[in-house]
Amino acid sequence: MVGIAGGWSSQRLLDALEQRTGFRCLVDMSQVRSDLHTGRAYYDDVDLTALDGLVIKKVGAEYSPDLLDRLELLRFIASRGPRVFSPPASIIAMLDRLSCTTTLVAGGIPMPPTVVTESVDQAARAVERMGRSVLKPLYSTKARGMLVVEPGPGLREKIAAYRDAGHPMIYLQQMLALPGQDLGVVFLGGEYLATYARVANGDSWNTTRRAGGRYQEYEPSREIKELAQRAQALFNLDFTCVGVAETEQGPVVFEVSAFGGFRGLQEGCAMDAASYYAEYVCRELAS
Template identity: 55%
Template sequence: MTNPRIGVIGIPGKWSTEVLADALEKRTGFRCVVDMADTALDLQRRALMAGGQNLCELDGLVIKKISQEYSPATLDRLEMLRVAEASGVKIFSKTASILGLVNRLSCTVTLSNAGIPMPETVVTESPDEAMAAVHRFGNAVSKPLFSTKARGMTLMEAATPEADLKARITAFQAHNPVMYLQKKVNLSGRDLGMVFLGGEYLGTYARVAQTDSWNTTILHGGKYEPFEPDADLIELARKAQAPFDLDFTTVDVGLTEDGPIIFEVSAFGGFKGALEGASIDAAGLYAEHVIKKVQT
């Protein structure tokens, strides 16, 4: 196979989607960027159509972004891609791998079962249990099960008057029936993104808060900086991403007084942090990895 046809599932016009499509086009001469919102699955014909292109006829598909924001509908889009996968299209990363990550709880349970150190976490549908968790933690971060870049996350403080805290929990549960609460840990305004390609470590960048926001995400004003981890930290991140069998990912790591903890393993990984914080051309390296696997 000299010129494989490999498409990119993403958000047309978005930098990370387009830079990956550019890298693949440069190496193969083929370009196809697909927004899953524009696809149609025809099970009778076993066709997944995007405009005039049947994605089931491509050699490969790289999922850079399955949707702008995570939601249960994201899982439906992955189910549609399973048809292309069953037709012989190589998907990066595999749909089964991503299905185990889009839901925050699924990711957390897998990490916990693997013995990976994480912040203390309580998951409940009971407002009373949620209240008890906040008091036990001192401060807790309530997180939607489907979200990216800290969207929808809320800081719950035990010092809040009881009636006000109960109201905050009720308001959060109105949009999140199953409540996921994690103990807020002191990160001194910095956390890490550790980048892996095909299970191999590439490098690390730091996200550093520039404001008084309790989180470090770029969405909330953080910036990327270089960071050099030691061998033990690299090994911890490697163990964290291993159960998910991903082609490309970023492991989110926090450094605390009690040692490193893992927040999550990304379903898709971040290109911009790798480039700006660690000088890694993740898009180019990923494109070469995908082409090699498609051709074997």
């Protein structure tokens, strides 16, 4: 399994896989050697290309363009025979926030009004038009690196500083009026599994645990389930969580994640996602 040593979800999935297979190997991608001329890839003494399957839980501790190179190595491994869950090519196509957004919009999935530009002036004009908005890094998770901006004095300077801090492509999304929560709609093998709500603590604009949010069980409407089903189907993932928000205009999708969902299911729904995923992997490899 590809994951993070000591990571909560990585350890749970590793334990679940070992219980079912009797084999345990946590792959740190920074220590993988791919010999392209021989068609082999190794982690320590383990020939990864000789495995029946490989499960990706985390490719790195932080989202960054560097993860794309690690995913390319995993794509090479997948080309040599092992079944990789989820397919590296699918994750590559969604790791970048803009790439994920483009696929969702092209697929007819409703999203918050979004503007992408390299121009500070154009970004400022968009905020003046949309009102309060969020600047979002192209590579981030759990609202890390996001900045709320609104029309008024100093707007252009804030956007310019954000761009100069390492965000040359400016990704802006209008802040919508939400009911104090958003949803994580989880799918396994393309089939609906469960939904949890991420509930804000009232002191922050976002609902992440880092900002004091909490998880709780939630039963979504048929409309939300169908929307999330359509969104995840665009990416061909084995395990995924679709971020959905309910608005006065109807549900919208924020993102589709190839890595999230484990803790939300555990704390919100009392479901052991690792066990479900391990069972699925074993069934798929046996079929």
